[in-house]
Amino acid sequence: MKRSHLLHAALLAAAAVLGMSAPVPAADIDTQRLLNADKNPADWLTYHGSYKSWHYSGLDQINTDNVKNLKVAWMHAMPRSTRGLQSFPLVADGVLYYSGSYNQVYALDGATGELKWAYKQKLNEDLVAKQTHSPYNRGIAIGFGNVYMGTLDGKLVAIDMQTGKFKWETKLVESEKLTVGFTGAPLLVNGKIIIGSQGGEWPYRGPIFGVDANSGKLLWTFFTVGGDENDPARKTWGGDSWKTGGGGGWMAGGYDPKTNTVYWGTANPAPLYDWGGAEWKTKGARPGDNLYTTSVIALDPDTGKLKSYFQELPHDAWDFDSAVGEFVMLERGGKEYIVHANKGGFVFVYDPQLKVQNVWQGVKNINFVKGIDPKTGALIGRRDLAEGKHQALCPFIAGGYSWNAGSYNPGTDLYYKVGNEWCMDLEVIKTTPVLEPMAQLNIGSNFTVNKTTPDGGKARGHVSARDPITGAVKWQVEYAEPPLASLLSTKGNLVFVPDARGWLHALDARTGTELWKHNNGQGHNGGIISYTAKGKQYIAVATGWGGLAGDDYKVLYGEPWTSMPTDQGTLVVFGM
Amino acid sequence: MRSRFPGAMLALLVVAAFLGSSAVAAEMNGPMSSTKKPEAPAVAMPQGQPPMDPKAGLDVEKLFAGTCGWCHSGGGRMAGKGPKLMDTTLTDAEIVQRIKVGKTGAMPAFGSAFNEVELQAIVKYIRGLREDSPPK
Numbered sequence: 226m227k228r229s230h231l232l233h234a235a236l237l238a239a240a241a242v243l244g245m246s247a248p249v250p251a252a253d254i255d256t257q258r259l260l261n262a263d264k265n266p267a268d269w270l271t272y273h274g275s276y277k278s279w280h281y282s283g284l285d286q287i288n289t290d291n292v293k294n295l296k297v298a299w300m301h302a303m304p305r306s307t308r309g310l311q312s313f314p315l316v317a318d319g320v321l322y323y324s325g326s327y328n329q330v331y332a333l334d335g336a337t338g339e340l341k342w343a344y345k346q347k348l349n350e351d352l353v354a355k356q357t358h359s360p361y362n363r364g365i366a367i368g369f370g371n372v373y374m375g376t377l378d379g380k381l382v383a384i385d386m387q388t389g390k391f392k393w394e395t396k397l398v399e400s401e402k403l404t405v406g407f408t409g410a411p412l413l414v415n416g417k418i419i420i421g422s423q424g425g426e427w428p429y430r431g432p433i434f435g436v437d438a439n440s441g442k443l444l445w446t447f448f449t450v451g452g453d454e455n456d457p458a459r460k461t462w463g464g465d466s467w468k469t470g471g472g473g474g475w476m477a478g479g480y481d482p483k484t485n486t487v488y489w490g491t492a493n494p495a496p497l498y499d500w501g502g503a504e505w506k507t508k509g510a511r512p513g514d515n516l517y518t519t520s521v522i523a524l525d526p527d528t529g530k531l532k533s534y535f536q537e538l539p540h541d542a543w544d545f546d547s548a549v550g551e552f553v554m555l556e557r558g559g560k561e562y563i564v565h566a567n568k569g570g571f572v573f574v575y576d577p578q579l580k581v582q583n584v585w586q587g588v589k590n591i592n593f594v595k596g597i598d599p600k601t602g603a604l605i606g607r608r609d610l611a612e613g614k615h616q617a618l619c620p621f622i623a624g625g626y627s628w629n630a631g632s633y634n635p636g637t638d639l640y641y642k643v644g645n646e647w648c649m650d651l652e653v654i655k656t657t658p659v660l661e662p663m664a665q666l667n668i669g670s671n672f673t674v675n676k677t678t679p680d681g682g683k684a685r686g687h688v689s690a691r692d693p694i695t696g697a698v699k700w701q702v703e704y705a706e707p708p709l710a711s712l713l714s715t716k717g718n719l720v721f722v723p724d725a726r727g728w729l730h731a732l733d734a735r736t737g738t739e740l741w742k743h744n745n746g747q748g749h750n751g752g753i754i755s756y757t758a759k760g761k762q763y764i765a766v767a768t769g770w771g772g773l774a775g776d777d778y779k780v781l782y783g784e785p786w787t788s789m790p791t792d793q794g795t796l797v798v799f800g801m
Numbered sequence: 802m803r804s805r806f807p808g809a810m811l812a813l814l815v816v817a818a819f820l821g822s823s824a825v826a827a828e829m830n831g832p833m834s835s836t837k838k839p840e841a842p843a844v845a846m847p848q849g850q851p852p853m854d855p856k857a858g859l860d861v862e863k864l865f866a867g868t869c870g871w872c873h874s875g876g877g878r879m880a881g882k883g884p885k886l887m888d889t890t891l892t893d894a895e896i897v898q899r900i901k902v903g904k905t906g907a908m909p910a911f912g913s914a915f916n917e918v919e920l921q922a923i924v925k926y927i928r929g930l931r932e933d934s935p936p937k
Binding site for chain 2: 658671776
């Protein structure tokens with residue numbers, strides 16, 4: 226800190242002596258400021274709000290008493306928003322930065338929406354046209370004078386925060402062969418950028434990278450499938466299946482500075498559905514536990530060395546990633562906990578060493594297991610799917626929980642989270658990984674989403690407020706269609722729910738009572754934050770429909786999704 | 802398991818070249834461009850794989866369950882993320898064209914993934930779809 230301030234002062238002095246106009250100082254977002262992100266609610270510095278991943282704003286200018294007066298302050302349209310706008314804005318010193326499809330980034334005045342700069346990454350467009358989970362981008366990292374973004378064609382790029390000029394890029398993944406690249410947000414810790422590649426259904430090994438935040442130099446690579454050469458994880462893959470095992474880490478993780486530990490959720494193995502069925506330990510496409518897929522892993526950000534891990538679903542046979550859940554870090558009774566949602570609809574509660582403290586079920590319609598032992602995390606009564614037809618597997622492939630983040634509010638001590646109640650029929654079929662000329666999805670089944678659920682209801686969603694450790698329900702609000710956007714809770718005792726139809730709801734965080742709503746004109750499938758600019762609180766939400774989970778809404782629910790655009794993206798910002 | 806991956810095919814696996822920095826000097830590029838310098842990626846694909854055996858033919862049933870079924874539900878028999886393919890009103894040529902070039906934001910382009918014979922096999926599969934197609 227001191228050195229950089231001195232250097233900055235010296236540069237200003239030099240500029241003055243030389244008669245030059247003083248350069249605009251680069252925003253000084255260093256490690257210390259990132260560590261204290263949760264203590265400065267004026268900014269929103271990281272994807273998950275802070276390293277604690279609370280998705281909580283400590284601002285209360287907008288609160289339960291006056292939220293009825295909330296109005297649109299400004300909007301910004303993102304061009305070429307194929308598959309909508311799925312990203313999370315970040316804010317530092319009153320400037321808002323956000324990314325969108327085809328790796329575009331915009332910097333805007335947080336009070337007025339006036340453009341400061343626009344950046345468009347030059348992409349291999351032929352490759353992008355061949356990608357399935359593309360061309361959206363879900364977020365960026367800021368700090369060290371840069372905006373960092375993973376690209377669809379496998380690069381990490383650094384853009385000057387002040388000018389929007391390209392600084393450097395590092396090619397990390399050979400997307401031209403592997404098809405996938407990056408869509409998730411990077412995490413900046415201690416001068417390193419941590420970013421996980423897409424993977425899951427693609428036949429590769431799902432790497433997570435550590436890159437020097439200043440130079441762009443690759444420091445380490447961690448393979449979520451099989452680890453390094455001598456890693457015992459490799460023995461959890463029968464035959465050569467580790468070479469095409471999927472994995473990856475397509476959402477940003479969390480960080481505990483006390484122990485210098487990065488926590489990351491890993492994706493599912495490939496093929497998603499394994500015809501080995503109940504004999505999966507010795508037969509099928511990928512015999513064994515398949516480490517480190519569908520796991521939470523603790524990494525040393527300096528070296529990429531694995532400190533500890535817990536595999537939430539050994540031999541995941543249902544595509545219920547651990548990549549989806551944010552790592553909510555909190556203390557209770559002098560003890561530290563990490564709360565992490567799995568796509569299967571369960572929430573795992575860990576200690577910092579990833580030892581299971583509790584597991585609770587957040588979704589009603591689950592039958593891929595009969596349960597999970599809350600003391601050990603062991604699966605009880607697995608429903609393994611042999612080759613052939615299977616009815617009403619719950620949840621649906623899009624998950625009981627999806628990648629949209631929940632929110633923990635320290636004022637209410639409640640964890641707010643969208644849950645999805647939906648199921649599917651499928652036919653498991655033996656497949657062969659396609660690697661040439663470029664890798665293709667390896668699903669292992671044909672499937673169809675069901676309009677009804679085994680409990681006699683319809684495919685639907687809910688937002689629940691629960692004790693994050695025990696899962697005890699304080700309140701729950703039902704939605705006819707699962708909201709697919711992230712939640713925000715605030716010190717003003719509000720929970721914001723951006724829904725799939727286009728309504729942004731403000732609920733009382735204590736009771737779930739709806740206090741305000743506004744129709745943004747298209748579904749939400751991205752992030753929501755709060756910040757201040759020129760001393761005034763704003764709420765910024767991504768609008769724009771067209772994500773992979775949302776693509777099923779046409780069939781599930783008809784209108785308004787049949788006619789809803791899937792190529793529009795607008796950032797809508799509200800103020801008093 | 803071995804039979805799925807001929808030994809030689811993956812023996813030449815180039816694991817993470819770990820080539821370290823491939824960062825590029827900022828002054829070479831503006832905001833609308835990025836480096837043109839070819840870079841060795843940190844993670845490379847298995848190398849030296851033999852080409853697919855054209856005589857083996859394309860098992861479209863497998864292909865659908867591996868790649869297409871993500872969007873085309875029920876093996877193409879029902880609408881899902883993508884449209885129902887059974888009883889499509891598109892001509893054979895239109896089907897081939899859609900598979901080749903895709904549709905922005907909806908379907909990837911598979912033009913480099915399949916040859917003409919394989920494309921015709923996919924068309925034949927789509928034309929043969931029936932509600933009561935027996936499960937394999």
